[in-house]
Each structure stands twice: as structure tokens, then as C-alpha cells.
Amino acid sequence: MAVAKKTTTSTDPADNPAGPAEFTRDQELSAYREMLLIRRFEEKAGQMYGMGLIGGFCHLYIGQEAVVIGMQMALKEGDQVITGYRDHGHMLACGMDSKGVMAELTGRRGGYSKGKGGSMHMFSVEKGFYGGHGIVGAQVSLGTGLAFANRYRENDNVCLTYFGDGAANQGQVYESFNMAELWKLPVIYIIENNRYAMGTSVQRSSAQQDFSKRGASFNIPGEQVDGMDVRAVKAAGDKAVAWCREGNGPYILEMQTYRYRGHSMSDPAKYRTRDEVEKVRSEQDPIEQVRQRLLKNKWASEDELKKVDAEVRAIVNEAAEFATVDPEPDPSELYTDVLR
Numbered sequence: 001m002a003v004a005k006k007t008t009t010s011t012d013p014a015d016n017p018a019g020p021a022e023f024t025r026d027q028e029l030s031a032y033r034e035m036l037l038i039r040r041f042e043e044k045a046g047q048m049y050g051m052g053l054i055g056g057f058c059h060l061y062i063g064q065e066a067v068v069i070g071m072q073m074a075l076k077e078g079d080q081v082i083t084g085y086r087d088h089g090h091m092l093a094c095g096m097d098s099k100g101v102m103a104e105l106t107g108r109r110g111g112y113s114k115g116k117g118g119s120m121h122m123f124s125v126e127k128g129f130y131g132g133h134g135i136v137g138a139q140v141s142l143g144t145g146l147a148f149a150n151r152y153r154e155n156d157n158v159c160l161t162y163f164g165d166g167a168a169n170q171g172q173v174y175e176s177f178n179m180a181e182l183w184k185l186p187v188i189y190i191i192e193n194n195r196y197a198m199g200t201s202v203q204r205s206s207a208q209q210d211f212s213k214r215g216a217s218f219n220i221p222g223e224q225v226d227g228m229d230v231r232a233v234k235a236a237g238d239k240a241v242a243w244c245r246e247g248n249g250p251y252i253l254e255m256q257t258y259r260y261r262g263h264s265m266s267d268p269a270k271y272r273t274r275d276e277v278e279k280v281r282s283e284q285d286p287i288e289q290v291r292q293r294l295l296k297n298k299w300a301s302e303d304e305l306k307k308v309d310a311e312v313r314a315i316v317n318e319a320a321e322f323a324t325v326d327p328e329p330d331p332s333e334l335y336t337d338v339l340r
Contacts, residue, residue, distance in 0.1 A: 012221050013221055013239055013243055013251075014212070014221040014222055014223040017223050017224075017225075017236070019232075019235060020226075020229055020231035020232045020235055021231045021232075021234040021235040021238070022231075023231055023234075023293075025294075025297070025299040025300075027073070028290055028293060028294055028297075028299060029294065029299070029300065029308075031066075031069055031070070031073070031230045031290055032287065032290045032291060032294060032305070032308065033308055033312065034065075034069045034072075034092075034093065035065035035066060035069050035230065035286060035287045035290070036287055036308065036309060036312045037092055037098070037312050037315065037316070038061060038065045038068075038069070038088070038089040038092050038093070039062060039065055039287060040309075040312050040313055040316045041088060041089075041092060041098055041101070041102070041316050041319070042060040042061055042062045042088060042089070043062065044102075044316045044317070044319075044320050045058060045060065045088065045102070045105060046058070046060055046261070046265060048102075048105070048106065048320060048323075049265045050265075053106050053323075053324060054105045054106055054119070055107070055118075056118050056119060057085065057118075057119055057120065057134075057264050057265075057266075058105070058119050058264060058265040059085050059086040059087075059119065059120075059263065059264045059265075060086070060088070060259070060261045060264075060265070061086055061087075061088055061089035061090075061259070062259065062260045062261050063194070063257065063258050063259045063260040063261075063280070063281075063285075063286075064086075064089065064192060064194060064227065064255075064257045064258070064259055064286075065089060065286050065287060066227060066228055066229060066230040066233055066257070066286035067190070067192055067227045067233055067255045067257055068089050068090050068093040068162075069093055069230055069233075070229075070230040070231070070232070070233025070234040070236075070237055071160055071188075071190065071233055071234075071237045072093045072094065073230075073234045073237065074234055074237030074238045074240075074241045075158070075160070075237075075241065077128075078128070078155065078157045079128060079157050079158050079159070079160070079241075080128045080129075080130055080143075080146050080150075080157065080158075080159040080160065081093075081094055081128055081129050081130065081159075081160045081162070082129075082130040082131055082133070082139045082142055082143040082146065082159065082160070082161055082162070083131070083132065083133070083139055083161075083162035083163070084132075084133055084134075084136065084137075084138075084139055084162065084163055084164060084167060085119065085120040085132065085133065085134050086164070086192075086259075087119070087120065087122070087131070087132040088101060088105075088119070090129065090162065091112075091122060091124070091127075091129055091132070094124065094127040094128060094129040095127050096112065096122075096124050096127050096129060098315055098316060098318075098319040099318070099319045099322045099323070100112045101122065101319070102319040102320055102322065102323035103115065103319075103322060103323040103326050104117060104118060104119075104122050105118065105119055105323065106323040106324065106326075107328060107329070108322075108323055108326035108327065108328060108329075109326055109327050109328065109329050109330075110322065110323075110326045111323075112124060114329055114333055114336075114337075115328060115329040115333075116329060116333060116334075116337075117132075119132075120132050120133065120134040121133075121134070130142065130143075130146060136166065136167050136170060137163060137167040137170030137172050137173055138172070139161060139162070139163060140161055140163055140167065140170070140172060140173045140176045140189070141172050141175065141176045142161075143159050143160075143161025143176075143187055143189075144159075144161065144176040144179060144180050144185060144187055146159040146161075146187075147159040147161075147180065147185035147186050147187035147250075148179075148183065148185055150185075150186050151183065151184070151185055151186060156186070156245045157186065158186045158187070158188060158241050158244045158245060159186065159187045159188070160187075160188050160190055161187055161188065161189050161190065162190045162192055163189070163190070163191060163192070164191070164192050164193070164194065164197065165191060165192070165193040165194065165195070165196075165197050165202050165205075165206065165211060166197025166198060166200075166205065167197075168191050168206070168211055168214055169197075169205065169206065173214075174214075174218075177189070177214075177215050177218045177220055177250070178218055180218075180220070180249065180250040181215070181218045181219055181220050181249050181250055183249075184247060184248065184249035184250075185249060185250055186244035186245065186247075186249075186250075187244065187250045187251075188237075188240045188241065188244060188250070188251050188252075188253060189215070189220075189222075189250060189251070189252045189253070190253050190255060191211045191212075191214070191252065191253070191254045191255065192227065192255050192257055193211055193227075193254055193255060193256050193257065194257050194258050194259045195258060196259075196263070196271065196272070198263045198267075199262075199263060199267065199269070199271045200271070201271070201272075210224065210254070211224075211252075211254040212224045212252055212253070212254040214252060215250070215252045220249070220250050220251065220252055221243070221251055221252070222251065222252030222253065222254065223236065223252075223253065223254070224254045224256055225253055225254065225255050225256065226256060227255030227256050227257030228256075228257060228258065228280075228284040228285070228286045228289070229286065229289060230286060230289075230290060233255065236253055237253070240253055258280045258284070260277055260280075260281060291305060
């Protein structure tokens with residue numbers, strides 16, 4: 001006798017990934033402008049680094065803009081963001097002033113850390129941005145702590161904790177996963193998989209290359225997202241944020257993205273071919289995708305988009321000018337904000 005198969009409906013939200021969000025004209029234009037601001041800012045930062053105006057390390061976000069802009073569109077006031085050292089894009093997406101960010105890069109008084117922190121150490125509690133961290137993976141445990149504070153205070157705020165495919169192999173990441181699930185903390189772990197941990201491909205460095213499964217042993221749901229499509233990011237972000245706000249605990253989003261430049265400005269990126277980079281740029285560029293949709297839907301003309309680009313360039317040029325002429329910190333600043 002045939003036995004009927006029992007069917008069950010999965011309660012794991014990752015089993016039903018969301019398709020790309022349907023954007024309105026205003027959303028498309030906003031995403032285009034905000035991503036373009038990050039792109040032009042980073043291009044200018046690269047130029048200024050080459051001129052010797054920016055010292056130390058400088059990690060550019062060019063190519064990954066859709067990740068942070070799409071996720072930011074899913075947040076509300078009071079939510080928090082924390083990330084690693086590829087952080088300028090996250091600052092701008094949170095609404096931090098481009099002048100203050102660029103001035104910090106050049107070590108000037110008008111920088112967000114008064115010129116004393118540089119690229120990897122900028123904060124803005126007002127904008128809900130908690131760094132910029134130079135130690136690989138350090139922000140994961142800190143982001144988990146921010147989420148713990150939210151739960152303790154019984155608010156419905158969510159913390160976005162960004163880290164890369166390389167940091168995903170750090171031990172403190174899994175300690176954080178365990179605590180976050182154990183205490184059902186409202187934290188979204190966003191793994192920005194740009195395919196290369198510094199200069200090593202994920203194929204060579206990671207035994208499990210599906211990073212959305214990294215929380216499986218802790219029962220943390222996760223899913224892979226097209227991190228080059230801002231609509232896909234927004235849709236996944238909406239679902240993950242709702243999951244956290246409802247008290248279900250942490251969520252993992254693996255953003256499959258790509259950086260066009262080297263790991264930092266000192267990296268010639270000889271571990272990949274120029275053809276590989278150009279293929280991604282020509283077929284998957286996050287800004288060009290939005291641009292083409294705007295033109296196709298007749299939501300903007302070429303001239304209108306050129307005007308947006310010109311406005312963004314003006315903002316970035318003004319920031320660069322400010323960061324060049326603003327005075328350096330007074331030597332007395334060496335002794336302020338230091339805990340003893």
C-alpha cells in the first residue's frame with residue numbers, strides 16, 4: 001500500500017528568498033545618486049592618496065555601493081551600523097557629511113575624529129554609525145554588543161554588522177553567532193563577499209564558500225543576495241530587518257559583490273586578471289544597472305542623469321577642497337580623548 005508523503009511548510013525565512021524589490025522612480029533616483037556619491041568620493045580619495053594628501057591605509061569601496069545603499073533603505077532612525085576598515089561608503093550612506101569624512105582622511109581638525117583617527121576610525125553616534133574598525137573581525141563582537149544593548153533596553157532597533165569573506169573565518173565571529181542566537185539578539189550579520197580576502201580568493205581560503213550557511217550550526221538563518229543589484233539588497237534587507245524586529249534573533253545575509261580596486265591603495269591586485277574585473281564592470285556594475293533602468297522606464301533623461309553626476313562631483317570637490325585647506329589638529333589634541 002502506498003504511503004502518503006507528509007508535507008511540511010518551512011518556517012525558516014531563508015527557504016523563501018525574496019526577489020528584487022519593485023522600486024519607484026524616486027527610489028531609483030535616490031539609489032542612483034547615493035551610490036554615485038560613494039563612487040565619486042572614493043575615486044577622489046584614491047586621487048588624493050596618490051598625491052600624498054592621505055596617509056596610512058585607504059581601502060576603497062568602489063564596486064560594492066549597492067550593498068550599503070540597499071541595506072540603508074531598509075532601516076529606520078535608531079538602527080545602528082558597524083563595519084570594518086572598508087568604511088567610507090557606509091559613513092556616507094548613514095548620512096555623515098562628506099567634508100567631515102574627507103577631512104578625517106587627510107588628518108584635519110574638521111574630521112569626524114578631529115583628524116586623529118584616519119580612514120579606519122570614524123564614528124557618528126548621531127547618525128548611528130559606530131565605526132570603522134581596523135582589526136579584522138573586531139566589529140562583529142562589538143555589533144553583537146550593540147544588539148544586546150537594544151534587547152536590554154527593549155527597543156526595536158536593529159544593528160547591521162558588516163564584515164568581509166576573510167573576516168568570516170575569524171573565531172570571534174562564531175562566538176558572536178552563538179551568543180546572538182542564544183539570546184535572540186536583533187543583529188543582521190552582513191558578509192560582504194567580494195571574492196578576495198585581501199589577495200586570496202575564497203576558493204583557496206574557505207572550506208565552505210556559501211557564507212550564508214556559516215550560522216547553520218547555531219540555527220541562524222541566512223541567504224545569498226545579489227549584492228550588485230540594489231533592489232535585491234533592499235528586498236533581502238527588508239525581510240531580515242523584519243525578522244529581527246519581531247524578536248526572532250540574528251540573520252545572515254551573504255552579499256555577493258565585487259571590488260574593482262585592490263584590497264587597499266597599496267595593493268596592485270595581481271592575483272586576478274584585468275579581464276575578470278572588466279567583465280564584472282561591464283555586466284554587473286550596480287550604478288550602471290540603475291542608470292539603464294531609469295533610461296529604459298523614461299524616468300530620467302541622459303541630460304538629467306548628467307546633471308546628477310555634476311552635482312555629486314561638486315559635492316565631492318568641495319569636500320576635497322575643505323580637506324586640503326582645513327588646519328591640522330593642534331598638538332594639544334594628542335592628549336585629549338585618551339583614557340588613562
